[in-house]
Amino acid sequence: MSESTEVIREILNTIHADPEHRTPALLLLEQGESRYLRDLKLNFSSILNSEYLSQKEIGLLALSIAVNERNDLMISFFKKFAAEHESSQEEIAEAAACASLLASNNVFYRFRHFTQKEKYSQIPARIRMQIMMKPVTGKEFFELMSLAISAVNGCEMCVNAHEDSLIKMGATEERIFDAVRIASLITSTGKIIF
Known part of the structure; x- marks a missing residue:
């Protein structure tokens, strides 16, 4: 499994979605092994906490x-x-x-x-x-x-x-x-x- 696929699964698990769920945009990032997926994951996790x-x-x-x-x-x-x-x-x-x-x-x-x-x-x-x-x-x-x-x-x-x-x-x-x-x-x- 590629790192991109692994990060996508982590994001989808966080929001309680099917880890195999893919949107056209998500597929583009996955197929391109985009480093942005790590940013997306970290940005989303930062939503869940605030001072x-x-x-x-x-x-x-x-x-x-x-x-x-x-x-x-x-x-x-x-x-x-x-x-x-x-x-x-x-x-x-x-x-x-x-x-x-x-x-x-x-x-x-x-x-x-x-x-x-x-x-x-x-x-x-x-x-x-x-x-x-x-x-x-x-x-x-x-x-x-x-x-x-x-x-x-x-x-x-x-x-x-x-x-x-x-x-x-x-x-x-x-x-x-x-x-x-x-x-x-x-x-x-x-x-x-x-």
């Missing part, structure tokens, strides 16, 4: 990104990971809901930002966002998930607004940075394993 986020928060944040990226393997893994670290079914559902809500917000506010027309800022959004008012995960953590999803989706206006809210709530820059780091690694892993 600034609890294991429960990591699970919920990662789940929200996996839902945003429509990655079934990651959704399954992080749903289980979140549940194993004391996340309730309501909190797990809210992580998925956050991804859905932010998908609409990111498109809408990115449009407003890109066009830079005052008129569009005056027209009501008419997007229902009640979940943001009393999130079961708490206001600060819901903002953190919202920021991470907005960073993945590339909404500058949303990133700035959520980051500002988090700082005002007392979140540290290190906590914010780590949430975005985790979101970036879930996204990059999801390009290869889905």
Whole structure:
């Protein structure tokens, strides 16, 4: 067995997937004996630990990104990971809901930002966002998930607004940075394993 195949099996075992599972992208890396597979493995394992986020928060944040990226393997893994670290079914559902809500917000506010027309800022959004008012995960953590999803989706206006809210709530820059780091690694892993 090649080193690449061995590393792929280790990654897939970590996420409780069939060790023989291959995506077209994973096959390219395996057939090319890519050194990147070692980076992918180490990057993914670094998601599971943080000085600034609890294991429960990591699970919920990662789940929200996996839902945003429509990655079934990651959704399954992080749903289980979140549940194993004391996340309730309501909190797990809210992580998925956050991804859905932010998908609409990111498109809408990115449009407003890109066009830079005052008129569009005056027209009501008419997007229902009640979940943001009393999130079961708490206001600060819901903002953190919202920021991470907005960073993945590339909404500058949303990133700035959520980051500002988090700082005002007392979140540290290190906590914010780590949430975005985790979101970036879930996204990059999801390009290869889905």
